[in-house]
Amino acid sequence: MASLKLENVVKEFGVVRIIHGVSLDIAHGEFVVFVGPSGCGKSTLLRIIAGLEEASSGDILIDGERVNARSAADRGLAMVFQSYALYPHMSVYQNLSFGLENARMPRAEIEARVQRAAKMLQIDHLLARKPRQLSGGQRQRVAIGRAITREPKIFLFDEPLSNLDAELRVQMRVELSKLHAEIGNTMIYVTHDQVEAMTMADKIVVLRGGRIEQVGTPLELYNRPASKFVAGFIGSPRMNFVSGRVERKSGDEVSVAIEGAATLSLRTALALSPGEAVSVGVRPEHLSARSEGAWPITIDVVEQLGGVSYIHGRLPSGEHMVVAEPGQSSMKPGSLLRAAASSENVHLFRSDEGEARNAVH
DSSP states (O other): OOOEEEEEEEEEETTEEEEEEEEEEEOTTOEEEEEOSTTSSHHHHHHHHHTSSOOSEEEEEETTEEOTTSOGGGTTEEEEOSSOOOOTTSOHHHHHHHHHHHTTOOHHHHHHHHHHHHHHTTOGGGTTSOGGGSOHHHHHHHHHHHHHHTOOSEEEEESTTTTSOHHHHHHHHHHHHHHHHHHOOEEEEEESOHHHHHHHOSEEEEEETTEEEEEEOHHHHHHSOSSHHHHHHSSSSOOEEEEEEEEEEETTEEEEEOTTSOOEEEEBOSOOOTTOEEEEEEOGGGOEEOTTOSEEEEEEEEEEOSSEEEEEEEOTTOOEEEEEEESOOOOOTTOEEEEEOOGGGEEEEETTOSSOOOBOO
16 A cells, blocks of 8 residues: 655646646545546546656655656556556466566466456456457456556556446446455546546545546535536536526525525525625435425426436526436426425535535535
């Protein structure tokens, strides 16, 4: 296991700055997920940590030691890529042992490491097969096993499940979480899938435009998003956002008017003024059908998933809303649903996101 510290890391390609002064602390044994939309810099940041890209400025420290000048091979890290990158002419055993053989490790130690990794990943019965004889999930296990045999200080994963089908991705998410619990190594995982981030991480780092937007546990980001961007990115389906305007403000109490809906009374730490435009956010799962509900929603589509129904509709203002209803809904397109949410589950953001904090709960 190892700790990692980034201090004001910057990456520039010519005159284009991709990473804008990122600082981050990762403790021993943490499972940290970098998440964000395409182009936010998460894979570039991972490659800088791995030593595959050179930071333009700033420091990378592993266990307190600066490693900027060290090659990727000398940093004690192991990386699992999106593509399996297996040697097609080698057996599974040979793929797992090849790096150790190149390092001139004793044969007995190679055998012990390969067998231990194979048993851990439940591929010990596949050691004689070639990659072409394996399923996608089995190939990914081999790629992970190759990293395990190196016994690295830190594991780095760059969207390793993106080539798998939906059912297998769920299975592999569980397997990776179990693997982390078993070996206890520090792991850094890159994904654009916020569900993977929420289900696997001890700590999530949300990136946007080469900057850190927020760092926290999955539930901290879900319950207390620091910005409208984080609120919309974390959670599935995404948070509903509706335009509002401040009617009055007294201390931390604020009244917000929404076109065609009831005025909301909320508490907030934001410094707001009467007449100021705001954005009101509420998650689909925090809305429920009530006769006195503040949100009159005309239903457009009902998605029936069996255990949950997603009701898509629009407010009188035309703004889109989604309500998550447990079980199987009897609602029909064209009908009116009045939805309500507890004030502690309603979030308030500045419309321009210059300062974005959710309502005080």
